[in-house]
Amino acid sequence: MYSGDRYLADALAACGATHFFHVPLLLPGAVKAMQAAGVLPVVAHGEKAAAYMADGYARASGRIGLCGAQQIGAANLAAGLLDALMARSPVLALTGGSTAATRDRNQYQEVDQQPIFAGLTKMTSRIDLVSRLPDMLGQAMRVATGGAPGPVHLELAGFTGAVLNDPMDPAPLPDPAFASCPAVRHAAPAADIRRAADLLRHAMRPVVIAGSGIRASGAQEALAAFVRRHGLPLATSLDAKAVLRESDPLSLGVCGIYSREAANRAVSEADLVLFVGTMAGSMTTTGWKVPQPGIAAIQIDVDARELGRNYPLQAALCGDPKTILEQFSAALTDMPVRRDWLRHVEELRADWTQAAAPAEMSDALPIRPERLCRILSEELPEGALLVVDTGHAAAWAARHIYLDRRGQGLLRAAGSLGWSYPASLGAKCAQPDRPVLCFTGDGGFLYHMSEMETARRYGINTVTIVSNNNGLSQEKPVWADNADHDHHWRFSPVDYAAAARAFGCKSCRVERPGELGPALRSAIKEDAPVIVEVMTDILALHPPAWTPSDPARFY
Numbered sequence: 001m002y003s004g005d006r007y008l009a010d011a012l013a014a015c016g017a018t019h020f021f022h023v024p025l026l027l028p029g030a031v032k033a034m035q036a037a038g039v040l041p042v043v044a045h046g047e048k049a050a051a052y053m054a055d056g057y058a059r060a061s062g063r064i065g066l067c068g069a070q071q072i073g074a075a076n077l078a079a080g081l082l083d084a085l086m087a088r089s090p091v092l093a094l095t096g097g098s099t100a101a102t103r104d105r106n107q108y109q110e111v112d113q114q115p116i117f118a119g120l121t122k123m124t125s126r127i128d129l130v131s132r133l134p135d136m137l138g139q140a141m142r143v144a145t146g147g148a149p150g151p152v153h154l155e156l157a158g159f160t161g162a163v164l165n166d167p168m169d170p171a172p173l174p175d176p177a178f179a180s181c182p183a184v185r186h187a188a189p190a191a192d193i194r195r196a197a198d199l200l201r202h203a204m205r206p207v208v209i210a211g212s213g214i215r216a217s218g219a220q221e222a223l224a225a226f227v228r229r230h231g232l233p234l235a236t237s238l239d240a241k242a243v244l245r246e247s248d249p250l251s252l253g254v255c256g257i258y259s260r261e262a263a264n265r266a267v268s269e270a271d272l273v274l275f276v277g278t279m280a281g282s283m284t285t286t287g288w289k290v291p292q293p294g295i296a297a298i299q300i301d302v303d304a305r306e307l308g309r310n311y312p313l314q315a316a317l318c319g320d321p322k323t324i325l326e327q328f329s330a331a332l333t334d335m336p337v338r339r340d341w342l343r344h345v346e347e348l349r350a351d352w353t354q355a356a357a358p359a360e361m362s363d364a365l366p367i368r369p370e371r372l373c374r375i376l377s378e379e380l381p382e383g384a385l386l387v388v389d390t391g392h393a394a395a396w397a398a399r400h401i402y403l404d405r406r407g408q409g410l411l412r413a414a415g416s417l418g419w420s421y422p423a424s425l426g427a428k429c430a431q432p433d434r435p436v437l438c439f440t441g442d443g444g445f446l447y448h449m450s451e452m453e454t455a456r457r458y459g460i461n462t463v464t465i466v467s468n469n470n471g472l473s474q475e476k477p478v479w480a481d482n483a484d485h486d487h488h489w490r491f492s493p494v495d496y497a498a499a500a501r502a503f504g505c506k507s508c509r510v511e512r513p514g515e516l517g518p519a520l521r522s523a524i525k526e527d528a529p530v531i532v533e534v535m536t537d538i539l540a541l542h543p544p545a546w547t548p549s550d551p552a553r554f555y
Helices: 006-012 030-037 047-061 071-079 082-087 114-118 130-145 190-202 214-219 220-230 239-245 263-270 320-330 337-361 369-379 392-400 420-430 442-448 452-458 475-478 483-488 494-504 513-525
Strands: 019-023 040-041 065-069 091-097 123-127 152-157 206-210 233-235 251-254 273-277 297-301 315-318 385-388 409-412 436-441 462-470 506-510 530-535
Touching: 006 030, 006 065, 006 130, 019 030, 019 047, 019 420, 030 040, 040 452, 040 513, 047 065, 047 071, 047 091, 047 409, 047 420, 047 442, 065 071, 065 315, 071 091, 091 130, 114 123, 114 152, 114 220, 130 152, 190 273, 190 297, 190 315, 190 320, 206 220, 206 263, 214 220, 214 239, 214 320, 220 239, 220 320, 220 392, 233 239, 233 263, 239 251, 239 392, 239 409, 251 263, 251 392, 263 337, 297 320, 315 530, 337 369, 337 392, 369 462, 369 513, 385 392, 385 420, 392 436, 392 462, 392 475, 409 420, 420 436, 420 442, 420 452, 436 442, 442 462, 442 530, 462 513, 475 483, 494 506, 494 530, 513 530
Parallel strands: 019 040, 019 065, 065 091, 091 152, 123 152, 206 233, 206 273, 233 251, 273 297, 297 315, 385 409, 385 436, 436 462, 462 530, 506 530
Antiparallel strands: none
């Protein structure tokens, strides 16, 4: 008997899926069929963590990440899709659901899932008949990878999705072209390219700002070639940090709220900004202050709704960033050589290097996070992927992580604290031969540290650096140094290295800067999940972002 379970497994395998991250009990028949078809089911300890794993998988590979949960776990799974939505990550969530016989009758553990998922996905729909699985699965995949990528959801009738147990006739499998993004590469109209090229040609102090759309488009090499060919300084969001090596004279680093002063200063002095694959949101533009409103601007984005949303545009280029950058570059003839502007950019870079050095080379105890990041940068091997949490981990990474070796990459949480550890496990599943490291704080690691057992059980061999300052130090200013409020942000001491060993993972605790390099080198060589706990200074706070109203300020 051919069933929906078998069809789902065949479809996922045919589309190149390798892992399905879930919490039981969902689709037991399909899960068995998946494993037989070469799609490994990974059972996590929480639905949100499973969604984060699928998200990390999708961002690392460009393929659709798959996650699922039985009916009662659907709300938890939905919470894990928010980061994928904000980061434009193609994730397919499958959940058990209501049936025509039980709907609106107070069936045990049954709620209407559609409103829950509606605000967290590009598409949510029900499958009540197994005959609808082929067309709905294909539609969900097209939505997930078409245009601006994003998460989608299918609710399968029955507590565990039992509708797929039903027999069905064999049907065509989904188009594998829509199993990864970008599924379609749209070019921009020639007239729009000419208008943008004329604007850029006449600018004296242009800057490019790139965001996560570069990753979704696979446009890293195209963007690097574009800025180098035309001599354009590049600032990025943290998610696009790896486009240029840090040593490249055109690399300004990360701009926005988590930023280097050199990047924000250069962006504030530009007379034209080219936004590429970024929605120009508050994080990248320091609350829409850098660049200042009214700046001459060009924007490239696959989603027409984002063009001009936050900055009025002189030219809007709608389509695939990689394709448009290639069009744009071909149209940019007779570009001026902006020696004075590039010399000034180099001065800003030098100012940053000089100002950052004391903290990055500090031997203070507890360890300064800037020093941790500098040593981590020196030890990251070629081809390594660094997965970074939000909050202080993101702020320190934006300022003090240097990606200067071939093939290095970085993924960061779009805003969900605790995302990075399970996401790093998903990323490693997507790229098993690549070194994958996670950088998080103790506050973020506490969210999903139970997934250490998942990593051990499935042999997902990542290296996780936990910056342990025994607190949520970024919250310190909220409590105004009032000792009566310390328990709101200071944690009880926890030995994460000992906890990791209790989970069966390898681990070490680092208390001095000189110990960190050898510890990281040893961890990267291990064929096992490793936790490196680094004791850092709870009083170290990242500086506020530089804005034009501020004097030059570094520390």
